[in-house]
Amino acid sequence: MSQIGQRASAFAPASSGNVSVGFDLLGAALLRIDGGELGDRVNVEFAEQDELKNSGEYAHVCPDDAEQNLAWQAYRLFRSKLANESFPKVKMELVKSLPVGSGLGSSACSVVASLTALNRLFGHYFSDNDMLLMMGEIEAAASGDLHYDNVAPSYFGGLQLMSPSTDEPVLDLPIPDQWYVVVAFPSFAFPTKQAREVLPKQYDKHDVIANAQNLSVFITQLFKGQQVKAA
Ligand SMILES: Nc1ncnc2c1ncn2[C@@H]1O[C@H](COP(=O)(O)OP(=O)(O)OP(=O)(O)O)[C@@H](O)[C@H]1O
Numbered sequence: 703m704s705q706i707g708q709r710a711s712a713f714a715p716a717s718s719g720n721v722s723v724g725f726d727l728l729g730a731a732l733l734r735i736d737g738g739e740l741g742d743r744v745n746v747e748f749a750e751q752d753e754l755k756n757s758g759e760y761a762h763v764c765p766d767d768a769e770q771n772l773a774w775q776a777y778r779l780f781r782s783k784l785a786n787e788s789f790p791k792v793k794m795e796l797v798k799s800l801p802v803g804s805g806l807g808s809s810a811c812s813v814v815a816s817l818t819a820l821n822r823l824f825g826h827y828f829s830d831n832d833m834l835l836m837m838g839e840i841e842a843a844a845s846g847d848l849h850y851d852n853v854a855p856s857y858f859g860g861l862q863l864m865s866p867s868t869d870e871p872v873l874d875l876p877i878p879d880q881w882y883v884v885v886a887f888p889s890f891a892f893p894t895k896q897a898r899e900v901l902p903k904q905y906d907k908h909d910v911i912a913n914a915q916n917l918s919v920f921i922t923q924l925f926k927g928q929q930v931k932a933a
């Protein structure tokens with residue numbers, strides 16, 4: 703039985719989408735070399751009233767209006783999907799540690815940490831696939847287009863390949879132990895939505911074939927353990 707004051711929390715790591723040749727298809731979770739946290743944390747608690755509080759280094763970049771905050775939108779969506787409406791309300795704290803619009807999957811971090819913390823609080827009500835669909839829905843609303851290459855690695859960890867199968871929407875890829883990622887990000891925000899708007903709507907057949915070849919070779923070499931050829 704759910705109790706007022708019952709708590710849960712979750713951390714979601716930063717991620718890099720578009721890894722190598724996988725535009726919208728390959729995403730990797732990022733772990734700091736010193737083991738420190740690089741990502742957002744969300745604490746949730748059953749309470750008398752719904753409430754969102756932002757804290758952490760980048761709390762000031764979160765929208766003032768809670769309804770605009772993706773963490774809160776995650777809660778709204780989660781709540782709307784619950785069949786049992788008798789659950790108590792939720793007090794939520796978003797510990798925002800990633801800059802926004804930086805290309806580090808900041809929006810995905812807040813969405814993944816929020817939904818994961820909520821699912822823990824609500825006794826793992828939703829399956830991983832349900833969770834991923836909800837994560838994609840919120841990311842799509844924020845970025846103007848459905849893409850899972852930040853939410854999937856932030857949720858599952860590692861290097862993830864997006865699959866068209868609804869039964870198995872992501873596939874975990876082997877990552878060579880010797881690979882490290884150097885991350886550079888700008889000191890200004892560049893919204894994903896804006897960046898996607900300038901992309902062509904259609905692509906040349908030769909480019910599509912070349913991309914399919916490059917992606918296939920990348921995956922094949924990873925599974926063969928040929929890290930140099932994959933890179
Ligand atoms: N909790 C939140 N965390 C991050 N962004 C948020 C949050 N709430 C609302 N937003 C809004 O969502 C948008 C996120 O932008 P964008 O997707 O470009 O950021 P990003 O996740 O850092 O980038 P990328 O997906 O390229 O790594 C911004 O307009 C931001 O104001």
Ligand SMILES: N[C@@H](CCO)C(=O)O
Pocket residue numbers: 719720725726727845849851852894898
């Ligand atoms: N694949 C996404 C990653 C950034 O969210 C894009 O390029 O828009």
